[in-house]
Amino acid sequence: MPPVAEPPTVSVVICSYTMERWDLLVNVIGSVHAQTYPVQQILVVVDHNPDLYKRLMETVRDAVIVENSGPQGLSGARNTGVGLATSELVAFLDDDAEAAPDWLERLVVFYDDPDVLAVGGRAEPVWEAGRPAHFAEELDWIVGCSHRGLPRVASEVRNVIGANMSFRRDVLLQVGGFNATLGRQGALPLGCEETEICIRSTIGTPGTRVVYEPAAVVHHFVPAARGTLRYMLSRSWSEGISKAQVSQLVGQKRTLGAERRYVRRVLPRAVLSGVSESVVERNLDGLSRAGAVLAVLAFTTAGYLRGRQLAHAEAEVSAPLRAQWREA
Template identity: 70%
Template sequence: MTEIHASTEGPGVSIVICCFTEARWELLLRGIGSVLAQSRPPEQVVVVVDHNRGLYLRLAEAVTGIEVVENSGPPGLSGARNTGVQAATGEIVAFLDDDAEATPDWLARLVPFYDDPDVLAIGGRVEPVWESGRPAHFPEELDWIVGCTYKGLPRVATQVRNVIGANMSFRREVFDQVGGFNASLGRQGARPLGCEETEMCIRASINAPGTRVVYEPEAVVLHHVPASRGTLRYIVARAWSEGVSKAQVTRLLRRSEILGPERRYVRRVLPRAVLRGLRSSAQGEGPAGIARAGVVTVVLAVTAVGYLHSLWRLSSPRRPSGSVFLYRRIRTDTAEAGSND
């Protein structure tokens, strides 16, 4: 990984927040407020409502200073994000989750890196804010399970393979060149699938060799984590879904080498997490350390089985392979898109 240094200015930014449920209403309002209060103001804030008419009407009436649009694509996070990209006017499109809040200097930390024309995408750190405190059995090395930055990622601005979905940004032209997020990937309602941002970053990098995706840990958002996501049941379900999602990306891009970061994570980060848990238990912490070590082991096993099982299913001659993965191109040529001729 290559260390990166930023300058001080940058282009206009459109911020996209996707939402789907009124159950997160208060969190959504806090997130919108956090982007409107940035020390470096955005050019535009777009909130995309994913096929929930009641939420759309409520939001359009309750909040000013933003654009509220309905997802015009297939249900799910990828379709909603693509709708947000279509509505975006800024040179940079930044994404924030509907249960996250940006720190005041979030954009000020992200945008300067775009002075480098070789930078395609920039993401930042996602810190968990646990609803009921971090469970004793949940190690920081597994924070990716709840969509947050996990222990083991770089501590300085660094070139990486992909950004984290809750805190990411792309040049607008990237979507024009390679299309939008893959609608067959990503969360759809309660299904904890993912990797749409991983696939997007890889596809963009393949399209433009020599370019970079950057992780800037000083650009921080706070991500709300409900107590239900700390349970062993959710951990196992999310681990399985991660294996399935990684298999989909591997099959889609037909490049096994894209899993290099995962291999390094398995070889370096997870063994240390297991040893740390066992050592903590031996030093008097009690069963919590053993529990963390056990959870790491279970997550590794479940993710691996989910990956192999899904890869086998996707490779089965009874199932279509690449044909099921369709991209929805993002068009900016309004004359072409809007013509009735």
């Protein structure tokens, strides 16, 4: 009878950058301790905030508190956590995303398959002031949550969601970690570092997979300020810029395949549903949701085109320098 494999060990990395989320951060740490699956290590990485680091060191006794040793930003903080992790698997939580008790248990089960490199779960929004009438569930990616249109059962996907994801540690080390030129920096709503690292992880190993398990749930707090149309459009513009950056790194086809399906299948249903509601039920909320969907699509597209222009301009400027370096 073959020996039974030991369950993989897990380190959980929580990145934080602001004192304003203190109560949320404490709750997140508590939710990790309440997991039904044993956690070998909890790492709280503070992103260049000495006051927050000091308060955590003085207050929290049941986690390892470290400062980001890399560039400022979420990617640098995550890489610091990966470098200090001692487990086979590294799971990541945002400092405002509280995990359900069986969160890790549901993620870890997929690592029985050696071809699975990463597993992510569902991030459900917890709205500070209730979901705004104009904010369609199809747009929940704007606030870092799972959106309508994602698989309802465990499925292979291109990339996981940053607020709820896990990786084999050796995979993260092999690909060099998260790209520090991508990702959120403080309140600046850039992103797509999860997309890029998932694509990069699978490029060199055909047959490997990234899995989305919607039953592995975290509850992601969404402040009222992120429900405004102004934030939605700002985040959409930044998403377009970020997608352009990623397409330069790993190719347009790999970067935009999922987005094209989303635009063709998910968004038209959202617009039609909103318009239908406004006509049949005489409810203007439906019309406002449809309008917000179209505005978000327009701003994301514009951001992407602008990002491509910036990348092209940068390439033209750097080309002579690269030529000089080769000649030297």
